[in-house]
Amino acid sequence: MIGQEIIDRFVALLGPKGVVTEPDDIAPWLTDWRGRFHGASPAILQPDSTEKVAAAVTLAGQLGIPLVPQGGNTSMVGGATPPPDGSALILSLRRMNRIHALSPDDNLAICEAGVILATLHDAAEKAGRRFPLSLGAKGSATIGGLISTNAGGTQVLRHGTMRALVEGIEAVLPDGSIFQGLDALKKDNRGYDIKQLLIGAEGTLGIITAASLRLVPAISARAVGWVGVRTPADALALLRLAEARLGDSVEAFEIIADDGLGHVLSHIPGTRCPIETRTPWHVLIEVDHADLSDPGPAERLEDALAQAMDKNLAVDAAIAANDAQASAFWRIRESLSESERAQGPALQFDISVPVARMPTFMIDAAAAAERAFPGTTASSFGHLGDGNVHFHVRAPKGTLDGPNWIATDGQSINAFVHDAVVAVGGSISAEHGIGQMKRAELGRLASPARLHALRAIKAAFDPQGLMNPDKLIPRPEEG
Amino acid sequence: MIGQEIIDRFVALLGPKGVVTEPDDIAPWLTDWRGRFHGASPAILQPDSTEKVAAAVTLAGQLGIPLVPQGGNTSMVGGATPPPDGSALILSLRRMNRIHALSPDDNLAICEAGVILATLHDAAEKAGRRFPLSLGAKGSATIGGLISTNAGGTQVLRHGTMRALVEGIEAVLPDGSIFQGLDALKKDNRGYDIKQLLIGAEGTLGIITAASLRLVPAISARAVGWVGVRTPADALALLRLAEARLGDSVEAFEIIADDGLGHVLSHIPGTRCPIETRTPWHVLIEVDHADLSDPGPAERLEDALAQAMDKNLAVDAAIAANDAQASAFWRIRESLSESERAQGPALQFDISVPVARMPTFMIDAAAAAERAFPGTTASSFGHLGDGNVHFHVRAPKGTLDGPNWIATDGQSINAFVHDAVVAVGGSISAEHGIGQMKRAELGRLASPARLHALRAIKAAFDPQGLMNPDKLIPRPEEG
Known part of the structure; x- marks a missing residue:
């Protein structure tokens, strides 16, 4: 060809x-x-x-x-x-891997699209700053790809997704023209925001070649806490209390079901439950300060958690005494997927719902899935403050042939979970995008107005349909 | 017809x-x-x-x-x-003026498009929250219009423009379909962000009918300071120092030339210079805390300003001792335009430049304008942290017929200032949008790639061209 x-x-x-x-x-x-x-x-x-x-x-x-x-x-x-x-x-874009400028004064980095995330992390750190977006693939993922997928990660609660960190973009549009938008303007109302359109477009509207990115102050002091709670609703009330008491310094707020913790303790050597009481749900909270002013984050977190105990929102709580303990707390959270894999085959969903509806969704959707697919067990954990649920449906106990189970039941479980998400006004793609994998489901579930808008924009920018073909936009027969 | x-x-x-x-x-x-x-x-x-x-x-x-x-x-x-x-x-949209929901827990308000800004302010305040965007027209401006123009105002430094405060949108698209996007999702990667496209589209892509808006905690304590500085560059260094010391609590940071202050003191009864020394430039800074924790904002601001004096960035400084004094400081800033009008006719520009370039631009562009149009005086003040310059060119002394001066010289001064803005990578519309007034200038100055993208999007959404005709998109003969 x-x-x-x-x-x-x-x-x-x-x-x-x-x-x-x-x-x-x-x-x-x-x-x-x-x-x-x-x-x-x-x-x-x-x-x-x-x-x-x-x-x-x-x-x-x-x-x-x-x-x-x-x-x-x-x-x-x-x-x-x-x-x-x-x-x-x-x-x-891998050869376009230069960091053109990094200004700690302006809290700005100007990078080519092929710069690897970990490289930017290192460069920012050397300048006394931080690029506050991180994820598992940081050693391979590039700035251009992270922008094109509006990547998320663990620090979204405080700093937002990639969209919130992109101050300017340079891109080659499908007609070969260069869109020059690298100047970082805080206020700019010259019509439709082309930058916002390219963020998350998965390369279907043009090719991002460089970006101006926002940096934030380095972390001077942090505190990591583990809190046992009775319900996801109590966890959300705890988040609201923490936000009210600790403001923008709450950097992470993760909710974990006790069965997930159990898998970690069973399968990951050297892990232990950070609190004495085993509660149905657990919260991992991190509070970061950019300066060394008093009171520090540990003292402020302790104060907030004491109040949560008073209000009966927390059953038990521990604050990491040192960095090693803080890392041990985080290791539990980061080992959830791995330990679950050790339990057997599972389908994993990257979905989001409005934050206020997340506590109910976590419980109701799991119960509904287990009823609809007898023998399966469903559970959820995730970034409560972002409404980002990691929803997992595990194969019935004793299922040995995972791929066969997925081939047989995968599509109907997929549709069931996505329907549940749409019913509460959620998104079938929280942070991974649509790509090829969710294209048909987007076509099935998006409203006619959204589908029409997506297709109209695609056709307007790329009338020949040459940019990342067959990604993101549902095929005609798909919806 | x-x-x-x-x-x-x-x-x-x-x-x-x-x-x-x-x-x-x-x-x-x-x-x-x-x-x-x-x-x-x-x-x-x-x-x-x-x-x-x-x-x-x-x-x-x-x-x-x-x-x-x-x-x-x-x-x-x-x-x-x-x-x-x-x-x-x-x-x-004036009859669509209901606030559907206001949840202090979720920090969210869901409003119809016709809700007046001041009405939302009041409702948020009653719920112990704040909607952190305000501007002079708050008693008339509506949520739909504020979103359609991505409005700014005095609190952008900390809270961003309207774009940063819109969590969800409902809109009627030009084909009559309803775009349902009111659910406030923190993470949602289902393709192009239609919401972002409608924000700032000035009604040319459809009609915003409702929005979910972000609320923030009410202010519990504030401190307002006035600082005399030698140069805009020193003012920017002071801003960076304040950000480093005071973090996100810096709510406003305004720079004012001493001649502007002079006009206020001459024309506005009851005003006085907040500091003893008259310096070439002045800074108004406000620090807000949502809680009452120690140290409070006044103490922290004092500490930061003392450091600025040590570093020779500030010549003199005063912190308002009470609310009346804080209001008096702000009154000077808010009277700048009025007092300038008393000086005679002037052309006023709503422009922005990258923050790092603002100190040089403020001085160089004013000097260049005065050289190019002998007899005029040019000056600038504005939101330094946003790169938003209020750039004014005053008619030569003794000009009695302002409208005639504008008719004669307006267009060439306009072009001169806009060229200067484009030369430093700035925007000819910081916060007011394009509308009819700047349409031709956008056509003259925007890159072919930007113009092509604007027109392609407009044609894709509104092929009949019926939505707010002749606004924003330059006419064919305009570029």
Whole structure:
């Protein structure tokens, strides 16, 4: 489909280093992060400047060749995997990995799209600042991909998703023109916010080539607490109390079911329950201060938790006495998925609901799923303050062939959970995006007004449909 | 053009109270806030529900009749004034003025578009919360209009513009479909963010009918300081120091040139300079705390200002001893425009530049304007932390006929200032939007990529071009 003659034209444009055609070098980029989607492509384009990205997009437009932009290839929804028929070229941003500027005074970093998240973390730290977004794939995920998927992570409660951290964007639009929006303007009302449209667009409206990102002060002091509570509703009341007492310094607020904690204690060596009483639900809270003023975070957290005990919201509580203990508290939270895998096959959902409805949803949706699919066990944990539920449905005890269980029951469990989410006004994609994996479900569940708007914008920006084809926008037959 | 037969069809749809045709009742809504734009229209539609807005938009679409959405009619750029040929109907949201819900626990208010800002302020205050966006027109401006123009105001430094406060939106799209996005989701990655596209779209992509808005804790204690500084660069260094020492509690940071202060002291009775030394520049800073914890804002501000004196950033400083003194400090800032008007005719610009470039811009652009237009005096003041400069060019001394001066020199001064803004990567509209007034200048100055994107989005949403015609999008001959 894409012959050597075409490849040669891109080589002439981008130079020999700008085009990878060796199959072994291409192979790692044809499969998604979780190994569920497989594609094919005769070449990876890897331009090293915005101008070359623009030239490649222009040529692809002239030739009618689809492009699949790729950063660290860490999509959880097959968002960066090319189509299996080899009809598209991969456009990798990995050579555009310079940090152009990092100003601690202005709390700004200007990065090319291919800068890896961990690299930015390190650079910010060296400058006495912090880039407050982090996630498991930080050693591979790139700034361009994180913006294109409006990534979340563990610090969203205080600092927001990627959308809240992007001050400016440079992008190549599908017609090959360069959108210059890197200047970080706090106030700018010159019509529709193109930047906001490109954030979370999964590369379907153009290719982000650089961004201005907001930095925040480094953490000077932190306190991590573990609180046993009776119900998710009590946990939400505790969050509201913490927000009222501790304001913006609440950096994380995670809710964990006691059965999840049990799995961790059973499967992860060296873990122990941080409090003496085993309560039905647990909360992990972190309070961070940028300065060393008194009272410090531990003292303030202690004060807030004492009040929560007085109000009967907390049954038991512990504050980490040192960094090692704080890490031990966090290790429990971070081991939840791993320990659950040890329990057997499970379907995991990345969903969100309005925060006020999360306590009810956590209990009701789990019970409903267990009733609808006898033998399964459902549970939820997650970022309570963000309304972001990690909802898991585990296969019936004794299920040995996980893939077969998923092939048999997966689709109906999927539909059941998504229906429950939509019923409470939630989102079927909290932070991973739509990609290929949720495209059909978006088509099934989105309102006609939303679908029409998505398609109209896509057609307006990319009339040829060449930008990351078959991602995000439901196919005509899908809704 | 729009005959009685057509009016009758809207009456049949919306009921007699839903259509105003009495010319005296229409007249006040045909001229903009500043009295610079005049339009005509045979009727105002005023539906009282989202469904009726949808029905009116659908009918207008069938009949090919343009609609001009209107809230409080406080646009500063002619954004809500109908075309002068009477070819459009006004669609007023004023009857949709219910606050559906206000939850202090969730820090959320759900309002119809016609709710007046001051009404929301009062309702939030009664619930022990605050809606942290305010501006001069708060007694008339409505939530729908504030969202459609992404309004700013004096509290943007800490709380952001309207965009940062909108958690969800309901809107009627140009095809008459209802976009349901009121659920406040902290994390939602279901494709392009339609909400963000409607914010600041000035009614050209549809009609916002309701919104979920973020509330913040009420202020428990505040401190207001006045600081004399040598240069805008020192003022910016002082802001950075204050941010580092006082974090998110810095609610306002305004910079004022000494000549502006001089005008206030000359023209506004009962004002006096808050500090003993007259310095070339002045800073007004407000620090707010939501709780009553120690140390309070006055003590913390004092501490930060003492450090600024040590570092030689501040020449003199005073902290208001009580609320009356705090109000007196603010009165100087709020009287700047009024006292300047007493000096003679002036052109006022609503522009923004990257914060780091604001100190240089304030001095260089003023000097350049004075050189280019001999006899004029130029000065700037404004929200330093937002990069939002109020840039004023005053007519040469002795100019008696202000309108004639503006007619003669206005356009070239306009172009000169806007060119200077674009040269430093700024915006020709910081917070007022484009409307009719800046449409041609946007066409002249925006990049081809931006213009193409604006027009493509407009055409995709509103192919008939019926939504707020001739606003925001430059005419073909304009760029």
